Amino acid sequence: MEKCASAKHVAVIESCSLTEIGLKTLLSRPGGGDYQLHVFRDCEDWFAEQGSSRYDAVIYSVGENRLSRQACVRFLAQLSKVQPTAIRGLLAADEKQGRLIDHLSPVSLHGVLYKTTALAKLQAQIVALLKLCGLPQTSSVVPNAGDWRVDLSPTEKIILDYIGKGMSIAQIASQMARNAETIRTHKCNVMTKLGASSDTDLLYAADILRYLPFLPDSRV
Incomplete structure (x- = not known):
C-alpha cells in the first residue's frame, strides 16, 4: 500500500459495493478531509493485507444478517490486538443494531455510525470520527464495560x-x-x-x- 505523507489512511470492511461507493462519495465531497480509503470485502482480506500496512482508522460496516454481526464483534477484538492505535469505528445498519453491538463489543469503540442517517449528517459524523486520527488517546484498548x-x-x-x-x-x-x-x-x-x-x-x-x-x- 502506497502511503501519502499528508493523507490519513482509512480501512473499511464493507461487502456491499453500493455502500462502498457511498462512502467514497461522502469523503470526496467538500469538507470530507484528506483521507485515502482502502476497502476490503471481508475480515480475511483485511488481515491478509494488514501485516505490511498500518491504518489510522478502521471502520467495520456490519450487515443485517447473523454472520455479519458475529464477524463484526470478533473482528473488533482482533483489531485491538494487531493495530491498537487505530481509531475503531462501526457503521451499523440502524441505531438499534449499533447500540447493541457497541454494548457487546469486547473493546471500546471511538464512534458508532448508522447507515440510516441523512447523508450530510453522516458525512459530518465520519469526518468528526476521522479527526481523532493521530490525536493522543487516553487508552487505545479499553475493555468495554458491557463485557x-x-x-x-x-x-x-x-x-x-x-x-x-x-x-x-x-x-x-x-x-x-x-x-x-x-x-x-x-x-x-x-x-x-x-x-x-x-x-x-x-x-x-x-x-x-x-x-x-x-x-x-x-x-x-
Whole structure:
C-alpha cells in the first residue's frame, strides 16, 4: 500500500459495493478531509493485507444478517490486538443494531455510525470520527464495560445460552429445576445488563456472544 505523507489512511470492511461507493462519495465531497480509503470485502482480506500496512482508522460496516454481526464483534477484538492505535469505528445498519453491538463489543469503540442517517449528517459524523486520527488517546484498548463475562452471573449465562438455542421460559425452568417466574426475572436482568430492549435483541445478543472465540462455554 502506497502511503501519502499528508493523507490519513482509512480501512473499511464493507461487502456491499453500493455502500462502498457511498462512502467514497461522502469523503470526496467538500469538507470530507484528506483521507485515502482502502476497502476490503471481508475480515480475511483485511488481515491478509494488514501485516505490511498500518491504518489510522478502521471502520467495520456490519450487515443485517447473523454472520455479519458475529464477524463484526470478533473482528473488533482482533483489531485491538494487531493495530491498537487505530481509531475503531462501526457503521451499523440502524441505531438499534449499533447500540447493541457497541454494548457487546469486547473493546471500546471511538464512534458508532448508522447507515440510516441523512447523508450530510453522516458525512459530518465520519469526518468528526476521522479527526481523532493521530490525536493522543487516553487508552487505545479499553475493555468495554458491557463485557458479559463481568456483568452476567453464572446462572444468567446459562439462561442466555438456553434462550439463544430457542428454548422457552417454561422449558428453561424445567431444565434448571426452577420456577418460571425466577427464570423470567433472570431474563429481565440479562436484558438490562446487555442493553437489549426486546426478545429479538436478546436473541441477537446471545447469538453474538456464543460465537465469540474467547468466551468460555456458559455450560461449564
